Amino acid sequence: MAAKEQETCGETADQFAMKLHGHVMSSYITIGIAFGDRLGLFELMATFDGSKTAGEIATAAKLKGRYVQEWLGLMVIADIIDADDKGTAFFLPLHRRKNLTAEGGVGNIGIPAAGIPTFMKGFEYVINAAKEAGPNGFPQGATADVFWPWMDSFTEALMPSAALFSSIVPLIPDFKMNMESGASFLSIGCGSGIDSVNFGEAFPNSTIIGVDHGALGIQKALCRKQGSDKNLTNVNFEIHDATKLPSDWSIGLIMPHPCIVSMIWGALIWKPGGYYLMIEFTAATNVNGNKGRILMEFLYGVSLLHCIPTALSQREDGVGLGACCGQETMRKMLKDAGFESVEVKPVEGFDYLVGILGKK
Structure with missing residues (x-):
């Protein structure tokens, strides 16, 4: 029975492990999105015309720089926020803003993301x-x-x-x-x-x-x-x-x-x-x-x-x-x-x- 199920689903154990890995790792990105949504960081960065350092972003948001720095790191490795070659200046590309701010309405992924800490x-x-x-x-x-x-x-x-x-x-x-x-x-x-x-x-x-x-x-x-x-x-x-x-x-x-x-x-x-x-x-x-x-x-x-x-x-x-x-x-x-x-x-x-x- 088990062998037949394996053939039917067409999925190997390694493929399943990679899928699980993706699900779990993505959950940490979701928490980061919720963090940025709750503290207004996406809305703030959507107002910038150019790149800003972590310190400049933290000052504008009235937040502690160390927390903003770590959040930016998470968002960069998730390809949500871009960093310059030195990794010291950060920018939210125009084409991503609508899906992360109130402008996007139901398309604002920050709202369901914020549901994770809410329901937890x-x-x-x-x-x-x-x-x-x-x-x-x-x-x-x-x-x-x-x-x-x-x-x-x-x-x-x-x-x-x-x-x-x-x-x-x-x-x-x-x-x-x-x-x-x-x-x-x-x-x-x-x-x-x-x-x-x-x-x-x-x-x-x-x-x-x-x-x-x-x-x-x-x-x-x-x-x-x-x-x-x-x-x-x-x-x-x-x-x-x-x-x-x-x-x-x-x-x-x-x-x-x-x-x-x-x-x-x-x-x-x-x-x-x-x-x-x-x-x-x-x-x-x-x-x-x-x-x-x-x-x-x-x-x-x-x-x-x-x-x-x-x-x-x-x-x-x-x-x-x-x-x-x-x-x-x-x-x-x-x-x-x-x-x-x-x-x-x-x-x-x-x-x-x-x-x-x-x-x-």
Whole structure:
């Protein structure tokens, strides 16, 4: 059997060893990218017209020179930053800047790179949770101080506020018309409330409710609401288990953030004829369908280190579907929940996202 598998995969032990070596060594480069992203070094170097010494870069960044020197060494051997022949002056080439700065949006690799140290804060929690005698998971609050700042930057890069209206709103029939005349909209897993506040500002006649199980996320959402230049009396944020929403709520439009897969599935409150829109990544339920697809390594890693353990910590009967449970699983979930119709729609301009629309 082993020999047959060797022939089938067409890979030698030496080739596999080299592949593993590449994976592990690249992880150290990723940490270096996260370092540069967090401290604004890429953004700073993108403003330089010419090469600068480590000392000049450190002074401009208000950082200690020895740390910047070592970071530059890592970035040079990774072919991310260039050095002069003497190895004393450094430059970030123009063609690389977009992928390392905010200019690149979701293409800014610094954002997923920064996720590595962010999620590693909960690493020991995950190790303990995975053990048979360990806890089910860990509460989101255990890593909230590092998670939410990272999540905000990831959310804005993943789906800029402008795209919310150009790419998401068209997925729901008559969404704009209904929201302008006055509808009820529920954002599940609202986090710091970016989308809820945007909708509240755009549709003052509608009632916008954002719910999340994390207190810190709701606190940030309330601060975002207060910081709006509009009087958002139509926007409310509350801490809730999405499977136990108030029985007197009657919601016409529901949109969970890419989080419903990490929660357990339960009864939510819809008006007859209401819509439930899931914006999720284009993952397949069969893991083989995800090989070679964009963002999959990132999604499986985030799911293992955050989505599953924080979901399973909420309830003992949680299923912990994970970020890569796939479109097929999500469609079945909506059908099993009693939706009259379930459609899968592409999200214009975002090949890595898919809209799954259920109608009651």
